[in-house]
Amino acid sequence: EVQLLESGGALVQLGGPLSLSCAASGFTFSNYAMSWVRQAPGKGLEWVSGIVGSGGTTNYADPVKGRFTISRDNSKNTLYLQMSSLRAEDTAVYYCTRGRHISSLYFEYWGQGTLVTVSS
Amino acid sequence: EIVLTQSPATLSLSPGERATLSCRASQSVSNNFLAWYQQKPGQAPRLLIYDASYRATGIPARFSGSGSGTDFTLTISSLEPEDFAVYYCQQRSDWLGTFGQGTKVEI
Numbered sequence A: 001e002v003q004l005l006e007s008g009g010a011l012v013q014l015g016g017p018l019s020l021s022c023a024a025s026g027f028t029f030s031n032y033a034m035s036w037v038r039q040a041p042g043k044g045l046e047w048v049s050g051i052v053g054s055g056g057t058t059n060y061a062d063p064v065k066g067r068f069t070i071s072r073d074n075s076k077n078t079l080y081l082q083m084s085s086l087r088a089e090d091t092a093v094y095y096c097t098r099g100r101h102i103s104s105l106y107f108e109y110w111g112q113g114t115l116v117t118v119s120s
Numbered sequence B: 001e002i003v004l005t006q007s008p009a010t011l012s013l014s015p016g017e018r019a020t021l022s023c024r025a026s027q028s029v030s031n032n033f034l035a036w037y038q039q040k041p042g043q044a045p046r047l048l049i050y051d052a053s054y055r056a057t058g059i060p061a062r063f064s065g066s067g068s069g070t071d072f073t074l075t076i077s078s079l080e081p082e083d084f085a086v087y088y089c090q091q092r093s094d095w096l097g098t099f100g101q102g103t104k105v106e107i
Helices: none
Strands: A003-007 A011-013 A018-025 A034-039 A045-051 A058-060 A068-073 A078-083 A092-098 A114-119 B004-007 B010-012 B019-025 B034-039 B046-050 B063-068 B071-076 B086-091 B103-106
Touching (some): A003 A092, A018 A114, A034 A068, A034 A078, A045 A078, B019 B086, B019 B103
Parallel strands (some): B010 B103
Antiparallel strands (some): A003 A018, A018 A078, A034 A045, A034 A092, A045 A058, A068 A078, A092 A114, B019 B071, B034 B086, B086 B103
């Protein structure tokens, strides 16, 4: 059974850093692209960043480019999102998602999400 | 960057009725790389359709996707009580995962 377990969500100060992790199990982690998708309270879905199975290619949504860094450790079956210079508009539930294959930006499996709240 | 516009914002229907949801792209979606998701309150979204018309694993046949280029449709042939939810389209051209703003299907 595919499982994605996010951690690291917290209340953080405006402008501060925060790191999220996603522990994956139930599949061969390196064979799948992974992404972070977020949802602000009461709002729609927003893709944040993605990384291919090897880790060699990454991409970011414009609102987070230059502030967020996605990475993965295939030996630990773990996906990461390092966030810096956090803004109020970054407040959201952050979902870890798995693609349909090694370079897929479709989100076939989702974690339950971790809440990031940015406050002044 | 491709912008996806979904319509209508809200669709009020009854169980047993047919639902037709639209997703229009600001420019052509390459290879029809378009997906549909369902999200119920308090839950993570679920992938329904990918590549415009292929049902994901375990998705009932009453869900179907169609369209190409800039115009895509999700059809639910006969609404079941559990289908009342918010639906999002998403494209993956140029390895950017843009979502539409969602359509709420309500009773």
